[in-house]
Amino acid sequence: MKIVGLDTTHLLKKLDLSIGIGEASRVSGATLTQIRYWEKKGLLTSFHHSDGRNKRYSIQNIIAMTAIKQMLDDGYTLAKAAETVRARQHTADRLRLIMHEQLKSAEIDEDGISCFNFGAIENDPDYDLIVTASDTKTHLTKVKRQD
Known part of the structure; x- marks a missing residue:
């Protein structure tokens, strides 16, 4: 959503x-x-x-x-x-x-976790920087781009 x-x-x-x-x-x-x-x-x-x-x-x-x-x-x-x-x-x-x-999109998944896509990583453009956040934790991940 x-x-x-x-x-x-x-x-x-x-x-x-x-x-x-x-x-x-x-x-x-x-x-x-x-x-x-x-x-x-x-x-x-x-x-x-x-x-x-x-x-x-x-x-x-x-x-x-x-x-x-x-x-x-x-x-x-x-x-x-x-x-x-x-x-x-x-x-x-x-x-x-x-x-x-930098923010390309923001979504909330079915578990209520917010997901922020900051787009391509400058020194690794085949991957996006994704930040997920719950009420108590955040995580940064590198995800293969889906063009």
Whole structure:
């Protein structure tokens, strides 16, 4: 049973997965003042819809807010929290790039195991890289290509 096509990015871009500053504050635990300050410092970005409504924050910004707030609560400085969040965002961006450029298909088998085909292995093009994942384990395998 196939569950994911080759590119669902266009579907996600159509979704308005953003929230206003009040809801961002509630979700992240950060105060409105903190959110505005972090944005002024360049740690967050907001946008306005074309109809001129209030500032909106993307899911990525909500995750950053939550992480910064948690790290500050744990005793980190704002500078260290920002550095850590940027590093995590960079890693997440690279993972999204890998998924976008390399993932050829995703399926779930009858046992509920997810199977991700990342296509031909660069230094062994007769084989595909297959990743299977259950709720608790992942496996990487090299499988002969079926053209």
